[in-house]
Amino acid sequence: MVRFPAPLQPGDRIGVTAPSQGVEGAAEARIDFCVSTLRDAGFDVVVGEMMDGSGITSGPAAERAAELTDMLCDPAIRCVIPPWGGETAIDLVDLLDWDALAAAEPTWLVGYSDLSTVLLPITTRLGWATLHGDNLADTPYEAPAGLLKWLDLASGPGPHRQRDSGLISEWVRFEEDAHATEWKRGSTGQWSLHGSDSLDVSGRLIGGCIDTLVNLAGTPYGDVAAFGREHADDGLIVYLEAAEDEAATICRNLHGMRLAGWFDHARAILIGRTKARDNARLTQRDAVLDALGRLDLPIVFDLEIGHVPPHLPLVNGALATVTFDGDTREIVQHLR
Structure with a gap:
């Protein structure tokens, strides 16, 4: 049985963390704008500590895994999204607290690219639906005719036609x-x-x-x-x-x-x-x-x-x- 997170609504809290690559340089202005875009849409956005862009990942694997686990298990956070993908998210999949996650209510996890490495086991191991769509950096882009934004899919059961x-x-x-x-x-x-x-x-x-x-x-x-x-x-x-x-x-x-x-x-x-x-x-x-x-x-x-x-x-x-x-x-x- 697949378990679907509750529909995401304005007023809900969205957590931002980088399970893979963090943010630096010109990208910081983009991510700040993306956070503001979600806040302007009525969401309560919290940004985690694991966002450093100076290395290949945003921090040690254990710390990235802990922050992601905490956000996914926090009942006040209804969605978690990374700034983007990266290269080596595989280093944290066995460090996630799978027992804690199994006991929690499903939370939307959104992303693509290197985040596929986390999205897939969250679905196959826990039975949680996960959302392969834009990362945070792409969220402000308008969807062209025929396509939907990830926020559209996370907001209700569908049918979602594209x-x-x-x-x-x-x-x-x-x-x-x-x-x-x-x-x-x-x-x-x-x-x-x-x-x-x-x-x-x-x-x-x-x-x-x-x-x-x-x-x-x-x-x-x-x-x-x-x-x-x-x-x-x-x-x-x-x-x-x-x-x-x-x-x-x-x-x-x-x-x-x-x-x-x-x-x-x-x-x-x-x-x-x-x-x-x-x-x-x-x-x-x-x-x-x-x-x-x-x-x-x-x-x-x-x-x-x-x-x-x-x-x-x-x-x-x-x-x-x-x-x-x-x-x-x-x-x-x-x-x-």
Whole structure:
């Protein structure tokens, strides 16, 4: 059974902490603006101690794990969000107080990129729904037509309907405008479907960033096979995106995740749009097909679910229906 946090409402308290990389330099002005944006929307925002941006992480792993645990267990805090991802959040997953978390009521944990490393085990081990969407630094950006903001999904059970935006955007550099609220328009693009002419499939969502999640595969913190068995009646829709790793590395990683049982109960696979490098002999798309094409599952490519904005937020554990038929390209999420 998936446990969904209470709907997030204005007046609720949001905790900000950096389980991975902290904040320094020009980024400080951006994060200050993002905190102010949430406060202007009526939320009570508290910023933790683990925010130092001078190193690869915001502080020692034990201290980061303790602050994240405390925020998630504090009944006054209804949502926790990091400034952004980073590189090595994996160093704290076994330091979280899992017993305390299991005894607590679910709290929204929001983020993506390196935060996938924490979002996924919170869902697979505790059964809490988690929200793969914007980090704090991206929260002020307006959602283009067809997409929702993560705050929309966290505010109620749905149905939350999103469709192919047709857009490929770019971030505004903090040095250029720390108060940006509109993505830079880049070009256009659409979802594409492999393995079928049309698609109408439902299942429980689970996934995140390949570059970081592969390191959890085969461990107690990345047991998607067990999560799939638990939800075998619903089936899974596994969503994944490549951040930076080049295509041959992504290919190896996906094979490893396949061998660890990540797709044993999948009914479909969603792949995010990426700007990660191709290999001289292998494209990113072909890397996915090399590893997962043999599964005879429909694969939807080029969703707005990763490191290429704009962003389509997904809830780990939500019951979702993906439809791809003619001009209809949409995903509907029910938080139940």
